[in-house]
Amino acid sequence: MAVSMTKHKMPEQDPKVRAHNFDEVALGYDEETAVAEAERCLHCKVPQCRKGCPVGVNIPEFIERIKKRDFDGAISAIKESNALPAICGRVCPQENQCEKYCVLGIKGEPVGIGRLERFAADTEMAKNKDVAPMKYDDDAQKVAIIGAGPAGLSAAGDLARLGYRVTIFEALHTAGGVLSYGIPEFRLPKDKIVKKEIANLEKLGVRIELDAVIGQLYTVDELMEEEGFDAVFVGTGAGLPHFMNIPGEIYNGVYSANEFLTRSNLMKAYKFPECGTPIRVGKNVAVVGGGNVAMDAARTALRLGAEHVYIVYRRGEEELPARREEVHHAKEEGVDFRLLNNPVEVIGDEDGWVKALRCIKMELGEPDASGRRSPKPVEGSEFDIAVDTVIMAIGQGPNPIVARTTPGMDTNKRGNIIADEETGATTKDGVFAGGDIVTGAATVILAMGAGKKAAAAIDEYLKKKKAKG
Secondary structure, eight states, rough: OOOOSSSSOOBBOOHHHHHTTSSSSSSOHHHHHHHHHHTTOOOOOGGGGGGGTTTTTOHHHHHHHHHTTTTHHHHHHHHTTTTTTHHHHSSSSSGGTGGGGGGGGTTSSSOHHHHHHHHHHHHHHHHTTTOOOOOTTHHHHHHEEOOOOHHHHHHHHHHHTTOOEEEEEEESSHHHHHHHTTTTTTTTTTTIIHHHHHHHHHHHHHHEEOSSSSSOOHHHHHHHHHHSSEEEOOOOOOEOOOOOOOOTTTTTTTEEHHHHHHHHHOGGGGGGGTTSSOOOOSSSEEOOOOSSSHHHHHHHHTTTTTTEEEESSSSGGGOOOOOOOHHHHHHHHTTTEEEEEEEEEEOOOSSBEEEEEEEEEEEEEEOOOTTEEEEEEETOOOOOEEOEEEEEOOEOOOOOHHTTTOTTBBBBSSSSSSSSSTTTTTTTEEEEOOOHHHSSSSSSHHHHHHHHHHHHHHHHHHHHHHHHH
8 A cells, every 4th residue: 555645634723713712723633544644654674763752752663553543552652751742742843853754754744753642642631541659668769850841840750750759849830841831822731731741740759849949949959968859950941031132122012032921821811801910912013033932922922912913033934943833823823924134123102112123134144153044134224113012032041040059060151051961960969950951942852851861860870879878
């Protein structure tokens, strides 16, 4: 039987409808579509797809199980490596990871590995199975995890399964990190998916302390010397917003994407006044940046009632760092892409509110160190876009509080913690780190991969520590 060279289409909400609601855009495969997509897999003798998975999921195995309609077996195969499959199936950039290496992708479209992972995870979730709690030894060693984002949750799950008593300290009032405050509801439902995945970790025996700012409530040294933790993993992410430092960024109506999305997602501003946090969007919104965060902010602004939303990005479409799917969805929903333009000033009115964004046209020159062509301003090409809201989505950096209060743990010039790439070991004995706090802002699955590697290294470290007595 000939193999189809195209993926089975993902059912989605109509763009004209979904641009005005926060319901999930992608609706997921049904059983027949999932099995048909799994049947596209060639089951290569040397499966290249596994090369691209940061957590090492046995991709051919779980796809074969779906093909045979053994859905329990499929999710079991995934969960041997991935603690958060329903999340990864939705937000991982599979096109740059596992699917990038799929042999079918050479002449056609790769197997929809992410879509099949989501199907397996959602099928299991629909059964509402109870997670069996771990049985801990009386002398089980204790590990503190700082930050309940993807890196911390991944490390916690693996360490709990290895028999360690794990406590996560989370600074916010809800666990999840970027999964809760950053990624919008229409891409990643919070109650249906994120909270359930976290609840499963708690059922294993992982404790989560909320509103616990390490560096203020306890220092890392106090966790180890006074609270009895044998090792610490730092996974505090990258939540400190960057601005352009151009004139006018202090005007009312200028947000960081971090604040804008946190208000909407974590504080449920999209449900105002049912929820107590308001958010001002205005009629015309400019989002500066071209990554996934910029797409999330632009699409959120539309759903909050903006009439016109622009993406302002200094490079061209080929250079957009956002996932192709997110760009496609944004365009379908009516976001206006103003590419090869760079802001030079935010213009305000006499009352201190934004009234326009002044930009300069750009052209692409020679490739820079990253391989992307460098944008150069076109002299004398300034123009204004009439907007009443500007959202800066140009990246974020590490919050310095943990590093500043932890002597002996070195950071680089950007403030990121220096840690071994394979183990997460920092320059301070017994302290490990991973995810965006080490690498700078990256993907959910890369942070999870770092948490997984660190968990294995912590296990090795604590076994040696125990053996020494």
